[in-house]
Amino acid sequence: MIKILRYTEYLYLAVAIVSIYKVATxxxxxxxxxxxxxxxxxxxxxxxxxxxxxxxxxxxRKQDNQQ
Structure with a gap:
């Protein structure tokens, strides 16, 4: 589950980079x-x-619950 959340973060970052590139061009x-x-x-x-x-x-929160 946490890996999926990490990938979606970078998906948003990729969209931002592509958008900035399109603005520049x-x-x-x-x-x-x-x-x-x-x-x-x-x-x-x-x-x-x-x-x-x-x-x-x-x-x-997950780490605190495990302890």
Missing amino acids: LWSVEPKETYIFIFFAVVSIAMFLFRRKYRKRFEQ
Whole structure:
């Protein structure tokens, strides 16, 4: 279960990286279309941080219950 949570964290990080890449490549061509990718990047980074905090809390709770 914890490995799945770890993989979803990095999936959000991958989406953020792809979105930032798209912003960098499309900014000079179509600046109005890049706003959606900026939004995806910000949300993906926020979800990465949220899921990471949640996973660490879950691991700590599991460790406390085992002791």
